[in-house]
Amino acid sequence: MSSHGHDVIVVGAGPAGLAAACRAAECGATVALLDDNPQPGGQIWRAGARPPKGKAARWLRLAGERQVGWIAAARVFAAPAPGRISIERSNGDIDLGYRNLVLATGARERFLPFPGWTLPNVMGAGGLQALAKSGYPVRGKKVVVAGSGPLLLAGARYLRGCGANVRLVAEQTGHSTLYRFARGLARHPAKLAQAVFLRAALLGIPYLSGCWPVAAEGSGKLESVTLRRGGKTWSEPCDYLACGFGLVPNVELAALLGCRMGEAGVEVDEYQQTSVAGVYCAGEAAGIGGIDLSLVEGEIAGYAAAGRPEAARKLFRARQSHRRFAAALAETFAPRDELRTLPQDDTLVCRCEDVGWGRIRGFSTWREAKLQTRCGMGPCQGRVCGGAVGFLLGWKPESVRPPVFPARLESLMRAGDPE
Amino acid sequence: MSETVKLTVNGVVVTAPAGAMVSTAVALAGVSAFRRSVSGAPRAPLCGMGICFECRVTIDGRQHCRGCQVTCQPGMEVRTDE
Numbered sequence: 347m348s349s350h351g352h353d354v355i356v357v358g359a360g361p362a363g364l365a366a367a368c369r370a371a372e373c374g375a376t377v378a379l380l381d382d383n384p385q386p387g388g389q390i391w392r393a394g395a396r397p398p399k400g401k402a403a404r405w406l407r408l409a410g411e412r413q414v415g416w417i418a419a420a421r422v423f424a425a426p427a428p429g430r431i432s433i434e435r436s437n438g439d440i441d442l443g444y445r446n447l448v449l450a451t452g453a454r455e456r457f458l459p460f461p462g463w464t465l466p467n468v469m470g471a472g473g474l475q476a477l478a479k480s481g482y483p484v485r486g487k488k489v490v491v492a493g494s495g496p497l498l499l500a501g502a503r504y505l506r507g508c509g510a511n512v513r514l515v516a517e518q519t520g521h522s523t524l525y526r527f528a529r530g531l532a533r534h535p536a537k538l539a540q541a542v543f544l545r546a547a548l549l550g551i552p553y554l555s556g557c558w559p560v561a562a563e564g565s566g567k568l569e570s571v572t573l574r575r576g577g578k579t580w581s582e583p584c585d586y587l588a589c590g591f592g593l594v595p596n597v598e599l600a601a602l603l604g605c606r607m608g609e610a611g612v613e614v615d616e617y618q619q620t621s622v623a624g625v626y627c628a629g630e631a632a633g634i635g636g637i638d639l640s641l642v643e644g645e646i647a648g649y650a651a652a653g654r655p656e657a658a659r660k661l662f663r664a665r666q667s668h669r670r671f672a673a674a675l676a677e678t679f680a681p682r683d684e685l686r687t688l689p690q691d692d693t694l695v696c697r698c699e700d701v702g703w704g705r706i707r708g709f710s711t712w713r714e715a716k717l718q719t720r721c722g723m724g725p726c727q728g729r730v731c732g733g734a735v736g737f738l739l740g741w742k743p744e745s746v747r748p749p750v751f752p753a754r755l756e757s758l759m760r761a762g763d764p765e
Numbered sequence: 766m767s768e769t770v771k772l773t774v775n776g777v778v779v780t781a782p783a784g785a786m787v788s789t790a791v792a793l794a795g796v797s798a799f800r801r802s803v804s805g806a807p808r809a810p811l812c813g814m815g816i817c818f819e820c821r822v823t824i825d826g827r828q829h830c831r832g833c834q835v836t837c838q839p840g841m842e843v844r845t846d847e
Contacts, residue, residue, distance in 0.1 A: 382815050382834060383814075383815070383834060384834070384835075389814055457812075464808065465807075466797045466798060467797070467809060469809075469811055469813065470811060470812050470813060472812075472814070473812045473813030473814065474813065475813070476813035476814050476833070477786070477788055477792075477810060477813040477833065480789045481785040481789045481793075482788065482789045566797065566807055567797045567809070697808070697819065698818065699803060700802050700806070725818040726816060729816045730816065752818075
């Protein structure tokens with residue numbers, strides 16, 4: 347194992363992480379930026395087979411110019427001592443030392459269980475989009491996009507651009523709530539333009555508000571989805587169901603480091619510093635807010651981590667405006683109560699250990715359910731069912747222990763060893 | 766992108782776009798079950814971003830690799846549970 351020291355290490359190379367790394371490096375700090383993915387850009391700027399463009403290309407170029415050290419396909423699985431993290435890569439493990447750490451670990455989709463949701467070809471809305479960027483075969487395929495949030499529109503537009511036959515977009519939020527939100531967008535001109543652009547690109551694809559999936563059917567793989575809207579329930583034949591109910595922050599690494607959690611994600615102060623001195627958090631992990639908020643939070647964290655609080659302060663006002671928009675988003679697209687009635691007793695909630703709703707719904711805490719049923723104890727470590735049981739039963743994760751990601755035995759044996 | 770990469774999925778040669786993830790190659794091979802769950806049910810990618818572990822396959826003999834996080838390489842041998 348080799349070991350290196352950096353002024354600043356940034357975990358996660360999406361918008362927040364890239365912005366943090368660039369700003370810290372600009373202040374003269376030695377910076378390492380790492381990500382679980384083989385390419386930087388995070389989920390939103392996932393380039394796939396095409397070269398990145400626009401804002402993504404500008405930040406990626408800046409990172410290169412500022413000599414940010416890029417460590418690809420690297421998974422942080424442990425924090426053996428203060429100022430050190432253990433990382434697993436396919437070509438060997440590495441322990442990295444830091445003075446300051448910026449966590450920009452992003453978010454994942456919230457999946458809610460309904461009968462048939464474990465069938466092959468039932469995927470996340472962002473999930474199918476991410477794979478389509480890598481050439482996943484969607485051309486000519488019938489796709490139903492469902493769930494909640496602006497991600498559905500972006501996903502539908504992208505999939506259509508790939509030649510998919512997008513049958514409809516089912517948005518669980520009702521029409522009057524959406525209308526109120528759209529009127530509020532007038533205060534955020536850039537967002538309004540974005541919304542109009544997406545809507546226009548979708549012309550011809552039905553966008554059904556107050557509509558959600560109640561079951562997926564198929565033999566061996568998905569063949570149709572049952573949708574409900576108002577008093578009407580019908581079956582829609584499709585090859586893929588792209589379904590996600592908003593986003594959940596990735597807070598596991600922050601929890602492992604002992605950072606205090608807030609209501610919306612990792613708790614941070616005005617400089618994006620967590621409750622642990624020298625550990626910062628920016629972007630979706632500190633609360634879901636979208637790309638513009640992620641960028642400005644990343645910049646603030648980068649400046650602060652490099653010892654330039656006065657540069658960070660100049661961005662506080664911009665952050666405030668983006669936070670207001672984030673709050674409106676969260677309120678508008680909050681999952682409705684009816685979605686709690688979708689799982690049946692034999693509907694799996696934990697996909698890793700195949701634990702059904704009927705086996706867990708009687709427990710009062712996740713810990714109890716884990717001990718009795720193994721719910722949340724498989725390879726994903728509760729990352730998928732956690733968002734579901736949080737919504738369905740109000741359960742919160744109670745502890746995070748290393749390794750925060752499944753790691754090879756040899757990596758575990760070496761973690762934290764001195765060089 | 767016109768460049769492609771050739772690899773095998775369950776012994777069958779697949780041509781994937783250069784830069785594609787292994788999950789894409791598996792889907793292009795027409796395989797719908799990437800893995801079998803603990804009770805034997807077929808599973809395929811859910812999250813597409815390294816979180817859910819549903820796309821686990823064996824790559825060049827190494828088990829439990831997430832197909833959505835590994836880029837296709839020429840000559841790679843991918844095996845699914847099917």
